[in-house]
Amino acid sequence: MSVSTPLSNPAVELTADIPAYMRAVGSASRDAAHQLRRADTGCKNRALAAMAEHLNAAREDVLKANACDMQRGRDNGLDPALLDRLALDDARIDAMIEGLNQVAALPDPVGEIDGLRARPSGIQVGKMRVPLGVIGIIYESRPNVTMEAASLCLKSGNACILRGGSEAASSNAALSTCIQAGLAEAGLPAGSVQVIATTDRAAVGELISMPEFVDVIIPRGGKSLIARISREARVPVIKHLDGVCHVYVDATADLDKARAIALNAKTHRYGTCNTMETLLVDAKVAETWLPELARAFAEHSVELRGCERTQALVPEAVPASEEDWGEEYLAPVLAIKIVDGIEDAIAHIERYGSHHTDAIVTESYTLARQFMAEVDSSSVVVNASTRFADGFEYGLGAEIGISTDKLHARGPVGLEGLTTQKYVVLGDGQVRQ
C-alpha cells in the first residue's frame, strides 16, 4: 500500500507517472548539487540554523503529523518496536534541533587540500576534498533520520533525495516543510534536499537506477532491504549488511579486563550492530574463566549457545548450531566458542564474521599487532568494547551509518565519507616534455 503525501514547496510536484516524477527529482537534485558545490560554509550553516528554528516553531505541526502516522501504524498493526521508533515527542524534537546545530558547528570538509607538493616538472599536485554530488538515502520508520541525513548531506555540500518509510510519511512531510523553509532562508535551491512525496515502491526502483542523477545510495534498515538494494542498484551503494561482531579472549589477556569488555560488548545494548554476537575464548583459560563469566551473563539473563567444549564447562549453555556462528541476534543471546589460540580465532572470524567490528583482549604486544594486521574488519579493537565502533565515539562528530564495504568509506561514515577527493594541479604554464 503506497501513500502519497503532499509536500509544501517541493522542488518537483508529485505526478502519477512515478518514473517521470523521479527523473524530475533527480534532475532538480543534480542542478542543486551544482549550486551546493559553490555554496560557502557560512551559507550552509545558515540553512542548518534556520531549519532548526523552523523546526522549533513548527513543533505542533510536526507532532500532529506524527500522531497521524502513529494512528495509521496502530491501525495497521505495526510492531510495537517500530511504533516506538516512529514516535516523536518534544524530547525527540529537541534532539533533532540539537543535532542540526551540532552539524552546523562541525568543520566543513569541502575544499580542504591535502599534500600539495611540488613535482620535478614544476607543477604542484594535491588532493582537494569535494562533495560526492547527489546522495540517495533509503530508510525506515525513524523520522529523525530525515533531519540527520539532510543536515549531513547539506553540510558536506551534497544534494540529497530522501526516501523514508511509508509509516512515517506524514512526519517526514512535516519535517520537509521545515527543511525547505531553512533552505529558502539561506538562498539555497529547494532541490538541495528532497523528500520523496510517495511511498510507492516503484520510486525506490527508479532512485537506484539513475546514475546520471544520483552518485551514491545509502540504504539504512533491515538486512533484506539493504541486500535487495545492493543487488539491484545501478548506482554505487555504501552499506553495512550486518554486524556479527566477535570478542576474542586470548590466554595472555588480563582476565578482569576481558570480563568487563565481554559483558559490556554484549549487554550495553542488545539491538546495535556493534554488539558482540560471538565470544571466542582461548582453550588455555576457558576452564577457569568461562564458568565465572557465564554466571555474570546469567545475571543479565543472556542466553548462551556454546560449542561442545563450552557446553562441557558451562552446562546451562544450549548447543550452538552451525547457523549460530553467523547469526546477528540483536537480542540477549550469545554464541560462545572455545578456540585454540589466535590463529584459530582469526580463522573463525574470517569464516563467520561480517567484517564489521572484532576485538581481541590480550596483554601480548605481538598478538595485538597480529590481530590488528590480519583481521579484515572495518574496525579492529584491542582491549576495548566493540560498542565503541561508532562515529561519535571515534570523534567524527556525526554518523550517517557504518560501512562494511571495503571501497571508499569503511567503518563509521561521517562528513568525510560523504565527500571525495579530486586532484588539483597548479602550474605556471608547464607542458609535458
Added chain:
Amino acid sequence: MSVSTPLSNPAVELTADIPAYMRAVGSASRDAAHQLRRADTGCKNRALAAMAEHLNAAREDVLKANACDMQRGRDNGLDPALLDRLALDDARIDAMIEGLNQVAALPDPVGEIDGLRARPSGIQVGKMRVPLGVIGIIYESRPNVTMEAASLCLKSGNACILRGGSEAASSNAALSTCIQAGLAEAGLPAGSVQVIATTDRAAVGELISMPEFVDVIIPRGGKSLIARISREARVPVIKHLDGVCHVYVDATADLDKARAIALNAKTHRYGTCNTMETLLVDAKVAETWLPELARAFAEHSVELRGCERTQALVPEAVPASEEDWGEEYLAPVLAIKIVDGIEDAIAHIERYGSHHTDAIVTESYTLARQFMAEVDSSSVVVNASTRFADGFEYGLGAEIGISTDKLHARGPVGLEGLTTQKYVVLGDGQVRQ
C-alpha cells in the same frame, strides 16, 4: 575463438568446466590474500626482485612465446596498432624488469596508521591502511600490463587474477612462469598472482560475478569493454570510460602560456586519455588569438572542428556537430568552441565532459579558485597541460590506471588506490558508559 594456454605450476589447473575452474581460481586467490596480508615488505620485495631475475633469464622463452602470438595475430588480420602493442623485444623486456625493480623500491603502503588520536573515553582511534584483498584485472593486448598489474597488486598486499587478451595468451603464459618462479622463491603462494589459462569469454563473466572471492575489478581497454563489464559486474569496478579533456582559455590568460599549453595538451601524444579533445576559448580573446593558434595546429596537421563562431575566425575549421563535443578522438583532431566566459566554459565541461581532466588558463586568482572548486573532474588543472594527469607525473611512483569514478580512487591510481583503510581502536580495558 578461445585459446587455452597451459601454464607452468599454476595454483589451479585448467579444466573444461569454466565456472568450476574460475571458482577454484577465486578460492586460491582468497587463500593467498590471507597470506599476503601478513607478508612483510621484505618478502614482497624479494618476490618482485626474483621475478625480475627470472624474466631476465627467460628472455628467449618470452620472445619465442611472443613470436607465436604475433604470428597468430598476423594470421588473424589483427590491426597493426594492436600488433605493435602486442610486440615484445629486448627493450620492452628491459622496461618490464626496470618496472619490477621500481615497484620493489616504492614505499609499502600497507600498515600505515593515520591520525591515531586519543578520545575522551580513553581509547585511541586511527585508520590503518590494508590491502583490498583480491583484485581482478581484465585487459587487452599489451603483455607488459601482466607484469605491471602483478607487481602493483603484490606490493600492495593483494592477490590478483589477471585476464589478458586472447591475442597475448602465449606471451602471458611465459610471463606467468617468471611470476610463479619469483613467488616460489619468496615463499609466497602460487595463488598470489594467477593468469587465467583460457581466453574463453565465460571466464570473464565468472570473474566479475564472484564477490565472495574478488573484491574489486579493474578493466583496462576499450570503452565498450569497460562499459559492458561495469554494467554486468556484481563486484565493485574501478574504471575510467573515456577522457574527453578540455582546456579553457580565459580572457585573463597569459596567451603565450595558453598557446604552449593548448599545443602540448593536443599534440604531445594523440592516443592518451589525458589528451585535450576540446578547446574552449573565451570570446573576448578569440578574435586575436585563435587564428594564430589555428596556424600552429595546422603545422601539426591537426584537423580542427569548430562551432559557428570559430568557423567565422578560422575558415579552415570544419563545422563541429553536436557529437563532436562529447568525442574522444584519440587522433589529430580537435574540437574548438568559443564561449562567453568561465560560467559558459564550466557549463560546457559539465554537459559534455567525462570528468577526467580539465584545465583553465588564467592569471586571475579568483577565476582559478572558481574553476578548481566547481569543475567536477578527477583532475582539475590551472595553467598546465592536461597531459600531466598521470601517476608518474603526480609522484605516485606507478599507475594501474586512471579512475573517473567518484568513490574510492579518483584520478591516477597507484599503490594507495589498491588499498583501503580500516579503523583500529587501542584500549586498556575501556567499556562504553
